[in-house]
Amino acid sequence: MFYLISVGxxxxxxxxxxxxxxxxxxxxxxxxxTSIYADTLQKLEQIAGKxxxxxxxxxxxxxxxxxxxxxxxxxxxxxxxxNALFATTHIQLLIDCAELGxxxxxxxGVSLTSYLGxxxxxxxxxxxxxxxxxxxxxxxxxxxxxxxxRNYKNNLHSLCLLDIKDGKxxxxxxxxxxxxxxxxxxxxxxxxxxxxxxxxKAGTDEEIVIAxxxxxLAEKNLGTPASLIICAxxxxxxxxxxxxxxxxxx
Numbered sequence: 001m002f003y004l005i006s007v008g009x010x011x012x013x014x015x016x017x018x019x020x021x022x023x024x025x026x027x028x029x030x031x032x033x034t035s036i037y038a039d040t041l042q043k044l045e046q047i048a049g050k051x052x053x054x055x056x057x058x059x060x061x062x063x064x065x066x067x068x069x070x071x072x073x074x075x076x077x078x079x080x081x082x083n084a085l086f087a088t089t090h091i092q093l094l095i096d097c098a099e100l101g102x103x104x105x106x107x108x109g110v111s112l113t114s115y116l117g118x119x120x121x122x123x124x125x126x127x128x129x130x131x132x133x134x135x136x137x138x139x140x141x142x143x144x145x146x147x148x149x150r151n152y153k154n155n156l157h158s159l160c161l162l163d164i165k166d167g168k169x170x171x172x173x174x175x176x177x178x179x180x181x182x183x184x185x186x187x188x189x190x191x192x193x194x195x196x197x198x199x200x201k202a203g204t205d206e207e208i209v210i211a212x213x214x215x216x217l218a219e220k221n222l223g224t225p226a227s228l229i230i231c232a233x234x235x236x237x238x239x240x241x242x243x244x245x246x247x248x249x250x
């Protein structure tokens with residue numbers, strides 16, 4: 001059996017189902033590239049009671065196919081931060097299992113989307129989720145800005161995930177700087193004028209949710225991992241909630 005195991009954002013968010021599943025697996029692997037975990041691999045190993053092998057992107061998207069074949073004979077688990085099927089990366093593994101005739105089970109978990117209601121925004125008013133990527137040599141995507149603009153035009157909020165670069169998550173300041181740089185060239189003021197909410201270190205004792213304008217938030221020393229929400233036009237209830245919860249003038 002292959003188990004796709006979601007473990008939430010921190011150790012204390014591991015469900016009983018995830019705990020029991022890790023314990024019965026013969027082999028355990030950990031996805032290190034799609035998200036940053038708030039706790040250490042060593043702590044996970046203590047809970048699981050066995051060794052856990054960290055895997056990068058190439059190992060999961062390519063070499064892991066052979067591990068799935070082995071799941072016909074033994075229990076193999078892949079541990080993923082948050083909720084493993086929040087993004088599209090891991091559904092391919094379940095497709096591979098189906099095509100190989102390998103039995104599988106998905107174990108859900110707490111993800112960043114579980115915190116959207118905490119912001120005071122209506123969860124029914126979110127558009128397409130986007131990933132903000134910091135440019136590198138010969139690679140400078142900007143399509144995420146157009147997705148935010150499209151959401152905004154449709155009066156929908158944009159949840160923005162921040163890229164992981166060299167094993168470290170992009171900072172809030174860097175992400176906002178990139179967005180402002182793109183829109184300056186486009187001669188627009190969407191990001192500059194929008195209310196922006198930052199969710200930082202969700203699921204930990206250092207969790208921060210803060211709202212403000214891009215210029216204000218870029219100057220704050222916010223930690224990582226973090227995500228941004230670019231708000232569309234706020235309803236009266238949303239505006240009141242943000243003011244009451246985060247004492248920001250929006």
